[in-house]
Amino acid sequence: MTQRIVTAADLDKLVAGWAKSGAVYAPVEVKDWTEFRRIVSLAETDLTRVNTKLSARGLLFPHCETMFRFEASRPDKAQEADEPETQVVLGVRSCDAAGIAVLDKFFSGQGETDTYYQRRRDRTTLVGLSCHAPADTCFCSAVGGSPTGTRGLDLLLTDLGGRYLAEPLTDKGAALVKDMPEASASDLAKKAELADRAEAAITERIDTRKLKGLLDTADGNPIWEELSLPCVNCGACTFVCPTCHCFDITDETRKGKGARIRVWDTCQSCTYSQHASGHNPRLAPSARFRNRTMDKFRYTVDQVGEVSCVGCGRCIRECPAGIDICETVERLMLALVK
Amino acid sequence: MSNPYQPIPATILETHDETPNIRTFKLKPEREIPFLAGQFVELTVPGYGEAPFTPSSSHFKRDTFDMTIMKVGRATSALFDLKPGDRVGARGPFGQRYPLEKFEGKDIYIVGGGVGLAPLRALFLALVHEIGKYQRIFLRYGARTPADIVYKHLLPEWQKIPKVDIDLSVDVSDEKWMKKVGVVTCLMDEIPCDEKSSIAVVCGPPIMMKFVNQKLLDAGFQGGDIYLSMETNMSCGVGQCRHCRLGPYLTCKDGPVLTWDQIKDLENPFV
Numbered sequence: 001m002t003q004r005i006v007t008a009a010d011l012d013k014l015v016a017g018w019a020k021s022g023a024v025y026a027p028v029e030v031k032d033w034t035e036f037r038r039i040v041s042l043a044e045t046d047l048t049r050v051n052t053k054l055s056a057r058g059l060l061f062p063h064c065e066t067m068f069r070f071e072a073s074r075p076d077k078a079q080e081a082d083e084p085e086t087q088v089v090l091g092v093r094s095c096d097a098a099g100i101a102v103l104d105k106f107f108s109g110q111g112e113t114d115t116y117y118q119r120r121r122d123r124t125t126l127v128g129l130s131c132h133a134p135a136d137t138c139f140c141s142a143v144g145g146s147p148t149g150t151r152g153l154d155l156l157l158t159d160l161g162g163r164y165l166a167e168p169l170t171d172k173g174a175a176l177v178k179d180m181p182e183a184s185a186s187d188l189a190k191k192a193e194l195a196d197r198a199e200a201a202i203t204e205r206i207d208t209r210k211l212k213g214l215l216d217t218a219d220g221n222p223i224w225e226e227l228s229l230p231c232v233n234c235g236a237c238t239f240v241c242p243t244c245h246c247f248d249i250t251d252e253t254r255k256g257k258g259a260r261i262r263v264w265d266t267c268q269s270c271t272y273s274q275h276a277s278g279h280n281p282r283l284a285p286s287a288r289f290r291n292r293t294m295d296k297f298r299y300t301v302d303q304v305g306e307v308s309c310v311g312c313g314r315c316i317r318e319c320p321a322g323i324d325i326c327e328t329v330e331r332l333m334l335a336l337v338k
Numbered sequence: 339m340s341n342p343y344q345p346i347p348a349t350i351l352e353t354h355d356e357t358p359n360i361r362t363f364k365l366k367p368e369r370e371i372p373f374l375a376g377q378f379v380e381l382t383v384p385g386y387g388e389a390p391f392t393p394s395s396s397h398f399k400r401d402t403f404d405m406t407i408m409k410v411g412r413a414t415s416a417l418f419d420l421k422p423g424d425r426v427g428a429r430g431p432f433g434q435r436y437p438l439e440k441f442e443g444k445d446i447y448i449v450g451g452g453v454g455l456a457p458l459r460a461l462f463l464a465l466v467h468e469i470g471k472y473q474r475i476f477l478r479y480g481a482r483t484p485a486d487i488v489y490k491h492l493l494p495e496w497q498k499i500p501k502v503d504i505d506l507s508v509d510v511s512d513e514k515w516m517k518k519v520g521v522v523t524c525l526m527d528e529i530p531c532d533e534k535s536s537i538a539v540v541c542g543p544p545i546m547m548k549f550v551n552q553k554l555l556d557a558g559f560q561g562g563d564i565y566l567s568m569e570t571n572m573s574c575g576v577g578q579c580r581h582c583r584l585g586p587y588l589t590c591k592d593g594p595v596l597t598w599d600q601i602k603d604l605e606n607p608f609v
Contacts, residue, residue: 247579249579276411
């Protein structure tokens, strides 16, 4: 597809146009971090920082979502929740977009489609933004990604200094910039140079290729106790992760009206696996720590054919106990190779 | 696009108290839920949420189905307040069925504990419906006390079915109890079928499953022929919410019934 050039002024106009026909979300500065918020003008955004506090997953799989409503007096008459708006998400980093591609596999790639995820996904256009200066916690290239990766995106923008190279990846993405001028050969060369520099800035810290085979026999290894010792099972890693998607379904009723809602859940919580009888197969904190690590690097390989870690580094950044998932994997591999 | 989370309205037709805290509900769904023995259904108690249960009636008659439920949590407590005529919701079926074609021509040795007999009843009735296809059916069932036995009124009828052999035990007896006293494994000292070519099916509390499974292995049953109901906290039913994770399995999709061979390498699968 034809690559185009979008100046900052043009992007401003485009954003204003998108905001008229639907919602636009982009990273916005909040205290000392950024998060995806609804905007109407480019001026509200902060596109300079690498990773938002939470990943973009919440725009497709909200923290709390109404599935359907019912009247308490007529519980059999369910009324589906309102259809979501169309939305453009601007400034999605490649790791987050890859995370959405992984979520696509979970929610709609294996038999039964998750209605609530899919209807948001169908109405969403993802506009990515290449990373020039990855953070010291970033390791996307170690898990198959790249700071300028296009997976999951509809359009990728690369900041060439006051103007953006726009690479359409889908028809939806192409339609967003169809009236913009074509990019020149020197624009493409500039982007390639920036991409190489960003790639080089990431020191590849783990090798996940041999991991799956090793993890097949990792279940009863005593290393889990040691690795999980600092973990307080707070679940921060699961909430900031672009691919974690555990949820709980519950009913809420108030004044004769009820709703079935689903809410993000975390496998680190002690009640997560608890049966109604009180029996709890993952009562031990180390069992919950193991569950998450194994899920990321082994179980999902069976399920969707790839590790469900995209190297965004958020869990490293947010962990109150200083646990580094790369270090966990490294120590695990050392213990398993022994 | 069909929505796997949307329950089908169902009416409670009748209820039967099995024990002081276990009740069987006969439900009539607005549309048939095409379950097969082993598969489960998410039951909605409106306003109180959902819980997974395996139907306890035969899959050869599905315009209505039974669920035998223990009052133990928030949703089940609310369910016990409902009366015939009240409405609930049901969605499913989810999970894998028993591979009955592999059971053909064989002895089937079923071991149940407590309310664990409920899902086994669906299997038992399916087997009995086509009894000619199978060798003999053994049912070994243990409950805490005689009062805690489910299907008390049905067990004598089942015992009369040709090729069916039933034995019961209770942990604590009363003066009228004439059968064995002890945990259910006390019924397993002599297993009257050819262990190497028979099928075993087990459902009960985790600790009971652990010991019954060991007894079956010691007796010579093959790991691939021992079917264990690995009921976990199944919430969504479609492999998305991930609560039911058991090692590499999501029991709501891969189970809830798994063979011992499938789970034997997990660290302590019955914990």
